[in-house]
Amino acid sequence: MSLNDAVRGKDARGSFLMRSVQSRAAGDRTAIARLTLVALVVVSAVALALSIATGASDASAINVIGALLSGAEDTALSVRDRIIVFDIRMPRALLGFLIGAALAMSGAVMQGLFRNPLADPALVGISSGSALGAVLMIVLGASLPAGVMIALGAFALPLAAFAGGLLTTLLLYRIATRGGQTSVATMLLAGIAISALAAAITGILIYMADDKQLRDITFWSLGSLSGMTWAKLFAAGPIILLALLVVPFLSRGLNAITLGEAAAFHMGVKVQRLKYIAVVSVAAAVGASVAVSGGIGFVGIVVPHLLRIVIGPDHRYLLPASALFGGVLMLGADMLARTIVAPAELPIGIITALAGAPFFLWVLLRDRTRNGW
Amino acid sequence: MITARNLTVSLSGKTIVHGVSLEARAGQLTAIVGPNGSGKTTMMKAVAGELPSKGEISINGHALASLEPWQLAVKRAVLPQAATIAFPFTVREIVRLGLTVGPNRHAERIDAITAEALAAVDLAGFAGRFYQELSGGEQQRVQLARVLSQIWEPVLDGEPCFLMLDEPVSALDIRHQLTIMTLARRYCEGGGGVIAVMHDLNLTAMFADHMVMMKSGRIERAGRPAEVMTDDAMEAVFGCRMRINGVPATGVPFVLPHTASA
Numbered sequence: 001m002s003l004n005d006a007v008r009g010k011d012a013r014g015s016f017l018m019r020s021v022q023s024r025a026a027g028d029r030t031a032i033a034r035l036t037l038v039a040l041v042v043v044s045a046v047a048l049a050l051s052i053a054t055g056a057s058d059a060s061a062i063n064v065i066g067a068l069l070s071g072a073e074d075t076a077l078s079v080r081d082r083i084i085v086f087d088i089r090m091p092r093a094l095l096g097f098l099i100g101a102a103l104a105m106s107g108a109v110m111q112g113l114f115r116n117p118l119a120d121p122a123l124v125g126i127s128s129g130s131a132l133g134a135v136l137m138i139v140l141g142a143s144l145p146a147g148v149m150i151a152l153g154a155f156a157l158p159l160a161a162f163a164g165g166l167l168t169t170l171l172l173y174r175i176a177t178r179g180g181q182t183s184v185a186t187m188l189l190a191g192i193a194i195s196a197l198a199a200a201i202t203g204i205l206i207y208m209a210d211d212k213q214l215r216d217i218t219f220w221s222l223g224s225l226s227g228m229t230w231a232k233l234f235a236a237g238p239i240i241l242l243a244l245l246v247v248p249f250l251s252r253g254l255n256a257i258t259l260g261e262a263a264a265f266h267m268g269v270k271v272q273r274l275k276y277i278a279v280v281s282v283a284a285a286v287g288a289s290v291a292v293s294g295g296i297g298f299v300g301i302v303v304p305h306l307l308r309i310v311i312g313p314d315h316r317y318l319l320p321a322s323a324l325f326g327g328v329l330m331l332g333a334d335m336l337a338r339t340i341v342a343p344a345e346l347p348i349g350i351i352t353a354l355a356g357a358p359f360f361l362w363v364l365l366r367d368r369t370r371n372g373w
Numbered sequence: 374m375i376t377a378r379n380l381t382v383s384l385s386g387k388t389i390v391h392g393v394s395l396e397a398r399a400g401q402l403t404a405i406v407g408p409n410g411s412g413k414t415t416m417m418k419a420v421a422g423e424l425p426s427k428g429e430i431s432i433n434g435h436a437l438a439s440l441e442p443w444q445l446a447v448k449r450a451v452l453p454q455a456a457t458i459a460f461p462f463t464v465r466e467i468v469r470l471g472l473t474v475g476p477n478r479h480a481e482r483i484d485a486i487t488a489e490a491l492a493a494v495d496l497a498g499f500a501g502r503f504y505q506e507l508s509g510g511e512q513q514r515v516q517l518a519r520v521l522s523q524i525w526e527p528v529l530d531g532e533p534c535f536l537m538l539d540e541p542v543s544a545l546d547i548r549h550q551l552t553i554m555t556l557a558r559r560y561c562e563g564g565g566g567v568i569a570v571m572h573d574l575n576l577t578a579m580f581a582d583h584m585v586m587m588k589s590g591r592i593e594r595a596g597r598p599a600e601v602m603t604d605d606a607m608e609a610v611f612g613c614r615m616r617i618n619g620v621p622a623t624g625v626p627f628v629l630p631h632t633a634s635a
Contacts, residue, residue: 026501268446
């Protein structure tokens with residue numbers, strides 16, 4: 001008690017900031033975690049604003065908003081600027097943020113569930129399944145009845161990728177679950193097999209594809225945020241948002257499961273239900289993301305890992321912080337992608353892979369020394 | 374009271390525990406001993422609800438199968454044999470994981486119970502250390518502090534709570550073995566119950582109220598240590614001829630490995 005009092009007394013004399021940063025007791029990172037969350041909310045707002053305000057064209061968001069507010073007659077210039085700001089940059093920024101949030105939070109959930117800091121939706125084959133669904137739609141979509149394609153419209157590709165991701169996840173779950181128990185080892189190994197199978201089938205489809213389809217597949221698989229429209233935002237956004245809102249309710253269970261599934265059960269967690277909700281949420285978020293943006297890798301590994309160093313592994317803070325930080329990173333990568341070779345642009349997947357792959361290796365090497373792998 | 378009747382447990386088609394019956398009373402330390410592979414841990418896991426089993430298990434009169442995980446979690450806490458953790462949790466954060474169910478999840482009590490639980494396992498001042506950087510014995514005591522904080526009150530709403538400990542002192546030095554066994558003893562004196570899988574027969578004789586000897590998935594002997602620890606029981610259960618001795622002053626039995634003969 002005397003120690004606690006001493007610490008509190010010291011705190012009381014400090015500034016407000018010091019009081020918030022300094023944890024009340026040793027080993028308690030709650031205060032830092034909360035402060036980080038607040039900071040990330042601010043940074044997210046700034047990143048969104050910057051992303052909407054800047055781009056290859058000189059269109060100025062401030063001018064556009066100013067013109068709107070003053071009610072001035074539309075000149076040719078402001079119409080062009082309005083289209084760039086509202087119909088090109090804004091859906092791109094919002095969807096980019098959502099996709100980054102979905103990928104990062106899905107990574108954090110998978111890592112918690114598998115008790116492995118290197119787990120990732122790509123690792124258990126969910127991304128490959130989504131990709132197969134999308135490629136199937138690109139190559140074989142033309143042979144579907146015309147009525148079906150017209151009815152699906154812009155939703156055809158997102159739906160196919162989402163269905164592919166969900167089917168893969170359910171198949172994986174079936175394979176790895178026996179007698180109500182899901183084996184993490186079986187799930188990881190089955191994920192590798194399913195990824196290989198999906199890649200092989202995708203290969204066959206690419207072999208069958210004509211030149212235009214090949215071009216579509218190539219651009220889609222590199223991962224890009226270009227060509228984001230409000231229609232795509234309305235197709236993928238609600239699914240991602242729903243997953244983002246559901247997953248934080250799993251925090252307590254994911255915390256408990258880091259001690260093992262048996263220990264989590266002993267601590268009062270319905271383990272099977274937790275796993276089921278987590279896996280379906282991840283499939284939904286990743287499927288919807290992959291559908292609109294293609295394969296964007298490594299966000300799910302890099303973001304939670306960096307955050308754990310700062311705020312610790314408590315999922316109550318890690319999950320929302322991952323979502324925010326993932327969104328910010330994605331917008332940052334997208335701004336780079338848009339400006340490095342302007343007026344052309346790089347697929348964003350190249351940038352995240354260029355930065356993420358070395359990071360992944362660094363984590364692997366660091367953990368190898370520590371865990372004796 | 375925890376009771377198991379006609380408990381049979383099979384793992385991958387092989388029957389590990391054959392129709393055993395067990396009673397663990399509140400206020401008593403029940404120790405389960407037996408050779409490696411005799412089914413001690415399997416039986417305890419079944420009683421904890423972790424493994425599917427045939428037979429009847431009840432806690433304080435409630436059938437185990439009728440309780441939700443969160444209802445079980447406020448009545449009994451389980452210390453596993455070993456736990457590896459992949460993420461960089463601090464000691465305080467690990468102990469706090471135990472405080473997410475029941476009446477102890479309230480913020481104003483968490484700091485106090487965490488500190489008391491760590492002090493109880495002789496780890497005061499370790500709250501800020503990283504779990505992964507501790508020694509095996511220290512990690513075992515952190516886990517014990519977590520388990521203890523999950524059912525911090527030995528009696529909750531008039532019902533006794535139960536600590537289920539799988540080899541709680543296996544990785545500990547002799548001083549901490551005594552610390553932990555005394556802690557378990559006090560939990561019993563507070564009205565709770567303890568079930569412990571033990572290998573150290575002398576500690577068992579010193580601290581246990583009720584001793585269950587298992588061999589090949591069956592209970593061979595059960596009763597007060599002074600009654601069941603006999604030369605014949607040692608040979609029947611452990612397959613090793615040893616003489617049981619008692620300290621004349623107190624009559625507490627102890628066994629000398631020196632007296633072993635092939």
